[in-house]
Amino acid sequence: MTRPAVIAHRGYAGTAPENTIEAVERAAEHDETAMLEIDVQPAACGTPVVVHDERLEGTRDGRPLTDATGLVWETPLADIEEARVLGTEATIPSLADLLAAVPETIGVNVELKNPGRRDLRVGESLSPAERDRRRDVWQSFVERVVTDCRTFGGDLLFSSFCEGAIAALRETADYPAAPLIWDDLEAGLSIARRYDCEAIHPPRNAIEGTELAGTDYAGVSGSGLERDVLETAHAEGRTVNVWTATNWIQFDELAAAGVDGIVADYPGLSGYSSER
Structure with a gap:
């Protein structure tokens, strides 16, 4: 059985402060890491920064997300870059700074998380008129992201839960793209077809024939x-990268089902297999 590619979720969020340069550097030390998954949003000036939540305050597993407050896209870049993540000394990086820390032997999955607004x-799967409107919402931010990515020499894959982001990417650059599926499998497949996406990213319980389903x-x-x-996407020639495995049992089950990549919270989940 061919083992799927291991994609480090926010830089293996289970072992390091998520979406930080420290997480990237630690993830890169593992030979199994084929790709990093990161989230991008704009600071107040429009500069893409690597952070998941739209607000800087809040908690993750009982720890403060950062020691700052406010909406990411209303916060000055300097303040964002000083914000410490999850009670550590690691700080929120700009996309450009994070990419500079990634070895070109490791790919990066850039999730277009938010263009700077709440009404996502x-x-x-949108109507034709709404597709155009939502593409325009995302366009300037996607252009900024692509500009920052131009200097990275490794493989890039862009993903988003929002069709508008995929549409804006297709208007901007010729990078591989993948819709992230939430609660509507047919919508995800329709978006993948509409933009001839190279991949599709379903959640772990969307894989038929597994216990996770x-x-x-x-x-x-x-x-x-x-x-x-999985069967439909493969029949259409698309790669299937599944999110998110939190233990080796989940990883092994998804691998046995034949997925191409698995977004994982921890390194080492691919080291066990029921096929051995």
């Missing part, structure tokens, strides 16, 4: 799948 259309996760109900996403 997440996980939806009987669980609730990330908007997809465990009551039964309406479509075999």
